[in-house]
Amino acid sequence: MKSSGLPACLALVASMFLGDAAAWAAAKQYDTGASDTEIRIGQTVPMSGPASAYGLIGRAEAAYVRMINAQGGVNGRRINLIQYDDAYNPPKTVEHVRRLVEQDEVLTTFQIIGAPANAAVQKYLNARKVPQLLVSTGAARFTDPKNYPWTTAFNPGFKSEAKIYAAYLLKEHPAARIGVLYQNDDQGRDYLNGLKEGLGDRARTMIVAEEPYELADPTIDSQIVKLRTSGADVLFAVTSPKFGAQAIRKVAQIGWKPVYIIDSNSAPSETLRPAGFDNARGIISATYVKDPTDAQWADDPGMKRFKAFMAQWMPGEDPNSGIAMYGYMAAKLLVHILGQAGDDLTRDNIMKQVTNIQGFDPDLMLPGITTATANSYKVNRQMQMMRFDGARWIRFGEIITDRSEAN
Structure with a gap:
């Protein structure tokens, strides 16, 4: 009588292989848009x-x-x-x-x-x-x-960033008269509301003018002139790079010398270079990244x-x-x-x-x-303030962490 050991062994190996394959397949889970490749x-x-x-x-x-x-x-x-x-x-x-x-x-x-x-x-x-x-x-x-x-x-968060600027103004420029230029969308309104929240009760007296603009506008020259006419001695500009450069040039052209704060989205060289580095000298913003133009x-x-x-x-x-x-x-x-x-x-x-x-x-x-x-749900929640010296951004103050919201 011939032994049945070999078939049994092969069956065991096959069973183990199929079991491993099933486990391997089960370990991979895909939704629409994903596969092995x-x-x-x-x-x-x-x-x-x-x-x-x-x-x-x-x-x-x-x-x-x-x-x-x-x-x-x-x-x-x-x-x-x-x-x-x-x-x-x-x-x-x-x-x-x-x-x-x-x-x-x-x-x-x-x-x-x-x-x-x-x-x-x-x-x-x-x-x-x-x-x-x-x-x-x-x-x-x-x-x-x-x-x-x-x-x-x-x-x-845009609101959190604006609150950093509000704290700075309350400490360094408590008698400031603030004019705000902002993009008329969720981004611009968040920055404006964050500034108001950061200033608290002082917002009513410190913010003297608010000028929105639309992305379809050809320029923001008229808004800049209105903000200057308001008597503002602080300009807080919330813009995309294109309008940020326009604003910096116009402020310099009319000889206005406000304390000038821009949102972090407008801080890269794509805004400052077309605006003119000399025109941007002294501008304040905030950042969480290294400056690729800085030799340090x-x-x-x-x-x-x-x-x-x-x-x-x-x-x-x-x-x-x-x-x-x-x-x-x-x-x-x-x-x-x-x-x-x-x-x-x-x-x-x-x-x-x-x-x-x-x-x-x-x-x-x-x-x-x-x-x-x-x-x-917040990936980045830390920033540090900085000032442009005409050639590069110089950071100052401590790193500030947004702890205002649980998420």
């Missing part, structure tokens, strides 16, 4: 239109993704970053985001740029339970997990990596661009989140990872500033 990510970017300066953010993020794919991708998967130009026009944002979700079938959106664009698609994405990941705005409505649990922001960071490892990236992957762009640096940082964080998600590439897990970031090297953020979340 690909992760599809969607984004709208103002490559054209009144905020086209921010198009460089999208170009930097696309270049960073190309670099990661050339290095083998994330956990062996290629990132397919699908970008559409919305021209900073919310109806176009809606059209393109619907296409990304319903036709391109992306796993998540990423870094949709601007408060108006994100506001236009926030309800839609949350209703579809598609992550609105690391949005490129600091408006308060984008860190509201109670009402929008699928939305997280990359930028520090020349030997900094993170800055060296950024400059090498620019040289190899964006050779036609300004290697000292603060806007490109922003895109680089956001894309690096995206890759970290995807890597942290491992083989569980579900939308639920993407949100779990972005609200529990661990072990991420901020690279280009100021010493002492961290990007870490623990059950938090």
Whole structure:
């Protein structure tokens, strides 16, 4: 009688193999937009239109993704970053985001740029339970997990930043007469409201004029003249780079010498260079990142990596661009989140990872500033004030942490 040991052994091996294969398959979890080989990510970017300066953010993020794919991708998967130009026009944002979700079938959106664009698609994405990941705005409505649990922001909060300026003015210029220039959208109104909240009861007497502008306006010259005529001796300007440069030039042209504060979005060289560095001398702002034009960071490892990236992957762009640096940082964080998600590439897990970031090297953020979340929808919540000396930004004061909101 022949032994049945070999068939039994083979059956045992087959059973073990099938069991391991089943466990291996079970360990991998995918939602629409993810597979063994690909992760599809969607984004709208103002490559054209009144905020086209921010198009460089999208170009930097696309270049960073190309670099990661050339290095083998994330956990062996290629990132397919699908970008559409919305021209900073919310109806176009809606059209393109619907296409990304319903036709391109992306796993998540990423870094949709601007408060108006994100506001236009926030309800839609949350209703579809598609992550609105690391949005490129600091408006308060984008860190509201109670009402929008699928939305997280990359930028520090606009209200919190404005409160930093309010505290500075109360301490250094308590008798200030403040004129405010602001973009007439969620971004501008958040900064204005944050300033008022920071000034408290003093806001009624300290703010003497408020002048909004629309993105479709050709210039803001008339608003600047009205603010000067109001008797304001402090100008707080909340603008995109294009209008920020216009404002700086106009203030210099009419010989106005206010204490001049600009929001952090207008602090990069893309605003100051066309405005004229001499015209920008003395302007105050706040930051959370290293200045790529500052020689003190020349030997900094993170800055060296950024400059090498620019040289190899964006050779036609300004290697000292603060806007490109922003895109680089956001894309690096995206890759970290995807890597942290491992083989569980579900939308639920993407949100779990972005609200529990661990072990991420901020690279280009100021010493002492961290990007870490623990059950938090705010990625960046620290800033430091700075003043432009005509050549570079000089930081002053302590790093300030936003502790005003639990999320």
